[in-house]
Amino acid sequence: MCRFRNSEKTLQAKAELTEQMLERAERFSMLGQFAAGITHEICQPLNSIKIIAEGALLMNTRSGLALPEACEAFRKISARTESMEKIITNIRTLLAAQPEPDAVSDLNKCVQLFTEYSEKNFKEKGVNIYLIPCSENIVVYGSEIKIFCLLRNFTDNSLRAVKNSNLKAIYIKTGIKKDGPDAGKSFLTIEDTGCGIPESELESVFNPLRNIAGRTGLGLGLFIVRSICDSIHASIKAGNRTRGGAIFTVVFSSPGSLS
Numbered sequence: 503m504c505r506f507r508n509s510e511k512t513l514q515a516k517a518e519l520t521e522q523m524l525e526r527a528e529r530f531s532m533l534g535q536f537a538a539g540i541t542h543e544i545c546q547p548l549n550s551i552k553i554i555a556e557g558a559l560l561m562n563t564r565s566g567l568a569l570p571e572a573c574e575a576f577r578k579i580s581a582r583t584e585s586m587e588k589i590i591t592n593i594r595t596l597l598a599a600q601p602e603p604d605a606v607s608d609l610n611k612c613v614q615l616f617t618e619y620s621e622k623n624f625k626e627k628g629v630n631i632y633l634i635p636c637s638e639n640i641v642v643y644g645s646e647i648k649i650f651c652l653l654r655n656f657t658d659n660s661l662r663a664v665k666n667s668n669l670k671a672i673y674i675k676t677g678i679k680k681d682g683p684d685a686g687k688s689f690l691t692i693e694d695t696g697c698g699i700p701e702s703e704l705e706s707v708f709n710p711l712r713n714i715a716g717r718t719g720l721g722l723g724l725f726i727v728r729s730i731c732d733s734i735h736a737s738i739k740a741g742n743r744t745r746g747g748a749i750f751t752v753v754f755s756s757p758g759s760l761s
Contacts (some may be wrong), residue, residue, distance in 0.1 A: 536755055555579040603643040606757045608636045609676050609688060612649040617674065624672070629664055631657075633683035634675040640688045642754040652730055655723040656692040663696025663748060671695045679753065684737075688754045695747045697736065699740055707740050 559576035562569065617633050624631045642649075657672060664670040673693040679685050706752055708728040724740075725749075731738045735755040743749050 549583075552580050552583040555583070606641050606643055607646050607649050609640040609642045609649065609690065609754070612646055613653065613676055613690070616650055616653045620654075624657075624661075627661060627670075629661060629670040629672060632671065632673045633713050634673060636677045636688075638678060640676055640678065641757060642688050642734075642736075643757045644730075644736070645753070648730050648734055651692070651754065652727055653692075655727045656669055659693060659723050660694035660696060660748070663694050663698075665696075667697070667747075669695045669696050687756060690752045690754070691749060692751045693743055693747060695745075696745075698742045698746060699748050701742075704740050708738070 512631045555576045559573055559580065562572055562576065613633060613635065617631055621631065647659075653674070657674075660672045664672070671694070675691045675693075678688055679687050679689055708724050728738055731752060739751045739753075741749050741751070
């Protein structure tokens with residue numbers, strides 16, 4: 503009788519989990535439909551801004567009174583709008599669940615752009631973010647939007663972790679493994695000065711609807727991270743810093759190894 507009740511409870515828990523996952527999947531589906539409807543409207547003004555910026559840059563360069571600061575500003579506007587167009591296109595692909603064409607990205611560039619876009623948000627929360635890029639050029643398998651999604655979910659998790667810490671800092675590092683079984687592969691680490699991860703939760707931290715002790719959220723962020731890593735043939739590992747706080751390491755497959 504006791505065994506039957508335990509089995510019944512297990513089935514009920516699984517049913518509730520499935521229902522929650524289906525509800526979230528439905529929300530993502532609705533979000534995909536909504537995104538498909540508005541991205542065209544967003545891309546049009548972005549393209550206009552890009553054309554205007556490039557035209558202004560050309561006029562300013564051709565005139566005899568070209569200002570270096572103005573030229574640089576127009577170049578940045580053009581580059582940012584082009585980057586946003588790529589991100590929007592990739593979001594449509596991601597949300598519509600369409601097969602993504604093979605893509606490679608400059609990891610250092612992705613991290614740099616992400617920190618530039620997010621720096622204001624970190625400062626408003628009193629958190630310092632430190633970027634430690636590799637001196638070598640790093641090209642990894644995966645689209646820019648997927649790298650951005652990794653960074654966003656990692657840093658959102660870290661922001662919650664450092665909320666009550668005296669030292670609020672997040673460190674993002676890129677590099678190439680020098681030894682061990684992953685020698686020669688590119689990596690990305692995200693460290694924070696938060697509460698760390700209990701040893702008992704290190705293996706289950708990437709499971710859906712699972713919150714790390716002491717942190718709030720939907721319990722989907724790190725699950726999404728693992729799903730993205732699986733889709734780009736990258737491995738992921740969670741651990742704790744010796745000085746306190748968590749560290750997440752993503753090891754990428756080199757594009758050439760997947761052909």
